[in-house]
Amino acid sequence: MEYKWPYKNETGTEERISCDVLVLGGGMAGCYAAIAAARRGLSVVLMEKGAAVRSGSAGSGFDHWETACTNPGSRVTPKEIAEAFIDEQGGYSNGIAQYICCREGWDRLLDMESFGGKIRDTEDQFAGADFRDDETKLLYAYDYRNRYTLRVWGTTFKPALRRELSRLGVKVYDYTEATGLLTADVNGRKTNTGAMGMNVRTGKMLIVSAKETVLAMSRPARIWLFDADLPGLCEFRPPQSIGSGHAMGWRAGVEFTMMEKSVSGEFSAAGRSYPPYGAGNNHNTWYAATMVDARGVEIPYVDRDGRILKTVKERYLPAPGQKFFLKGGVIDEAKYEYRGPETMPFDELMKRGYKTPFYADLSRMPEMERKVIWGMMVGEEGKTRVPVLQNYTERGFDPEKHMLQSYGTGWKSASFLAQERQLFGAPGGIFHDWDLKTNIDGLYAAGDQLFASDCAGFAAATGYYAGRKAAAAAEKTGLLSPDETQISIEKERIYAPFFREHGVHWKELNMAIAKAMRNYCGAVKNEELLSEGLSLLSSYEEEIVPELSCDNPHDLARTHEVMDILTVSRIIMEACRMRKSGAKALYFERTDYPETDPPEDAHFITIRQEDGAVIRGDVPFGYYGDLEEEYEKRNQDYIKRGGK
Numbered sequence: 001m002e003y004k005w006p007y008k009n010e011t012g013t014e015e016r017i018s019c020d021v022l023v024l025g026g027g028m029a030g031c032y033a034a035i036a037a038a039r040r041g042l043s044v045v046l047m048e049k050g051a052a053v054r055s056g057s058a059g060s061g062f063d064h065w066e067t068a069c070t071n072p073g074s075r076v077t078p079k080e081i082a083e084a085f086i087d088e089q090g091g092y093s094n095g096i097a098q099y100i101c102c103r104e105g106w107d108r109l110l111d112m113e114s115f116g117g118k119i120r121d122t123e124d125q126f127a128g129a130d131f132r133d134d135e136t137k138l139l140y141a142y143d144y145r146n147r148y149t150l151r152v153w154g155t156t157f158k159p160a161l162r163r164e165l166s167r168l169g170v171k172v173y174d175y176t177e178a179t180g181l182l183t184a185d186v187n188g189r190k191t192n193t194g195a196m197g198m199n200v201r202t203g204k205m206l207i208v209s210a211k212e213t214v215l216a217m218s219r220p221a222r223i224w225l226f227d228a229d230l231p232g233l234c235e236f237r238p239p240q241s242i243g244s245g246h247a248m249g250w251r252a253g254v255e256f257t258m259m260e261k262s263v264s265g266e267f268s269a270a271g272r273s274y275p276p277y278g279a280g281n282n283h284n285t286w287y288a289a290t291m292v293d294a295r296g297v298e299i300p301y302v303d304r305d306g307r308i309l310k311t312v313k314e315r316y317l318p319a320p321g322q323k324f325f326l327k328g329g330v331i332d333e334a335k336y337e338y339r340g341p342e343t344m345p346f347d348e349l350m351k352r353g354y355k356t357p358f359y360a361d362l363s364r365m366p367e368m369e370r371k372v373i374w375g376m377m378v379g380e381e382g383k384t385r386v387p388v389l390q391n392y393t394e395r396g397f398d399p400e401k402h403m404l405q406s407y408g409t410g411w412k413s414a415s416f417l418a419q420e421r422q423l424f425g426a427p428g429g430i431f432h433d434w435d436l437k438t439n440i441d442g443l444y445a446a447g448d449q450l451f452a453s454d455c456a457g458f459a460a461a462t463g464y465y466a467g468r469k470a471a472a473a474a475e476k477t478g479l480l481s482p483d484e485t486q487i488s489i490e491k492e493r494i495y496a497p498f499f500r501e502h503g504v505h506w507k508e509l510n511m512a513i514a515k516a517m518r519n520y521c522g523a524v525k526n527e528e529l530l531s532e533g534l535s536l537l538s539s540y541e542e543e544i545v546p547e548l549s550c551d552n553p554h555d556l557a558r559t560h561e562v563m564d565i566l567t568v569s570r571i572i573m574e575a576c577r578m579r580k581s582g583a584k585a586l587y588f589e590r591t592d593y594p595e596t597d598p599p600e601d602a603h604f605i606t607i608r609q610e611d612g613a614v615i616r617g618d619v620p621f622g623y624y625g626d627l628e629e630e631y632e633k634r635n636q637d638y639i640k641r642g643g644k
């Protein structure tokens with residue numbers, strides 16, 4: 001059947017604009033960055049590959065807001081929780097960004113409320129529940145004593161942010177993918193001068209000159225796992241967020257860290273798992289659901305000290321003598337002192353004769369806890385509203401009567417082979433200073449693009465922070481002219497697959513990269529495998545990239561994504577080569593350097609590219625100093641403005 005591309009063909013045409021602050025990526029972090037800069041009266045442009053009203057991980061919703069340590073019910077300080085996160089990760093964490101998140105997260109929620117997002121139980125749906133503060137109508141999650149994580153109506157957030165962008169006059173370019181950064185040499189220092197983008201419907205180029213730029217394009221995906229028949233189901237995060245921000249950063253010389261970290265597959269990868277939060281489990285959204293085994297026997301919860309808990313209420317409280325527990329932000333192997341109540345480990349359950357499959361049985365939970373899981377958390381969380389809450393309900397699922405089965409070894413929604421990896425939890429990303437500025441002048445980063453990033457509150461808080469630092473810098477700088485040679489090289493690069501009539505499709509290249517990564521950069525790593533893998537990736541670069549072809553601007557954008565996946569895979573392999581010992585917190589092992597966590601290697605390794613050469617840096621843990629002191633030194637203006 002003949003089909004006609006429904007949009008104008010504008011390939012080869014261009015629009016040029018300029019602004020004070022340019023934001024790339026209109027997810028949670030990007031929207032808040034744009035708002036912070038626009039509130040200071042600056043001209044702001046936001047470039048978004050999808051439609052900012054619903055784009056990004058938070059577009060379809062989320063159910064909890066982590067680490068709002070300054071909310072009125074909180075019994076912990078930002079410093080306590082930020083330091084716990086760092087300690088919990090054995091130092092491999094982003095102290096600066098975690099502190100910003102813990103300190104400013106509540107300010108961003110108040111902003112959100114003023115934009116029209118829903119953060120309180122205004123209809124008194126949960127009046128009297130243990131997790132509700134009846135005065136403020138705030139709902140808490142996980143640790144009900146310390147109350148620093150809030151349950152929120154995340155599906156209302158992105159549309160509210162989009163309205164605020166319009167109200168503040170931010171110029172939003174939807175359906176425009178950023179493809180490359182523009183730079184100049186200023187007094188011997190590399191300086192950002194803006195970015196280039198392409199309309200993914202028409203192919204028109206957008207060239208933006210900016211005084212300061214914020215990168216907020218999330219993190220890489222589809223590196224180890226890709227299914228050509230189910231591309232939309234290949235990742236937990238939205239399919240258009242595949243790490244192009246990392247790839248363009250790499251090309252420009254941006255410094256990264258922790259890129260050697262990857263975990264064995266967690267969620268949604270390559271269509272193999274059941275829908276996240278749609279299978280019986282007791283994590284995150286489903287915390288602390290009652291679980292039963294195949295015979296209907298209840299599976300016990302134990303606290304940090306291994307004490308079997310007798311009531312559901314105790315699942316939400318720290319152990320006797322424990323100040324607080326970390327839950328919701330921590331995946332697997334929590335350190336003893338931060339561990340919250342959990343069901344017994346799978347192996348222990350097997351030893352004790354429990355029978356699989358297991359099920360989540362909400363019918364055995366108190367009414368409020370059942371209702372807040374099924375109907376609020378499942379419904380507001382990520383992709384649950386339609387696929388899980390609506391579809392299951394329409395098909396007759398009733399949480400008062402029915403159970404949901406678990407898959408994999410116990411609680412996951414699937415099980416993966418060790419070489420089937422993902423960047424999940426708090427993976428590597430852009431390295432930065434206390435302004436969230438990269439090593440390139442005029443270039444900032446926020447949200448999931450930062451190293452060891454995590455969660456919506458983190459994205460909102462770091463986005464706003466980066467936006468206000470970029471705005472402050474823009475007030476003191478002038479606009480530089482873009483480099484015309486860079487522009488023409490970039491145009492040639494991005495249009496090449498469009499003008500090639502027959503060739504390799506992006507899905508084929510994605511399949512090949514994923515296979516190479518599983519073979520040469522799986523759970524088992526050593527120098528021979530990694531260097532072999534790197535030469536295979538180089539051969540793709542030299543032989544397959546010049547053969548890529550596509551039919552329309554949409555497919556062209558998909559092709560760019562896979563070219564970027566190739567670049568990111570290279571960064572990961574190079575970073576893996578640099579770490580010459582195992583590191584537990586990075587889920588990193590090498591057979592040729594079997595020692596784990598030797599003290600001399602316990603630090604960040606940074607990686608960047610300059611003129612094609614890969615450059616390593618070594619940075620000690622704690623390079624950011626005392627979190628509270630250093631933050632307050634740099635943010636008196638914000639503190640005096642009362643968190644605006």
Ligand SMILES: Cc1cc2nc3c(=O)[nH]c(=O)nc-3n(C[C@H](O)[C@H](O)[C@H](O)COP(=O)(O)OP(=O)(O)OC[C@H]3O[C@@H](n4cnc5c(N)ncnc54)[C@H](O)[C@@H]3O)c2cc1C
Pocket residue numbers: 024025026027028029030047048049050055056057058059061062063064065066176177178179216217218236237238240241242243244245276381382383446447448449454455456457458459
């Ligand atoms: C299913 C799911 C459930 C989650 N639940 C929770 C939760 O309950 N609580 C919580 O705290 N966190 C949750 N998270 C995590 C949280 O949503 C993210 O950490 C957060 O939204 C990240 O925000 P961000 O702005 O950094 O990235 P994103 O929100 O992903 O935004 C990145 C944006 O960049 C755009 N983009 C990508 N590439 C380009 C390009 N080349 N040019 C232009 N634009 C580009 C994308 O379209 C996207 O809009 C969840 C995530 C998922 C996927």
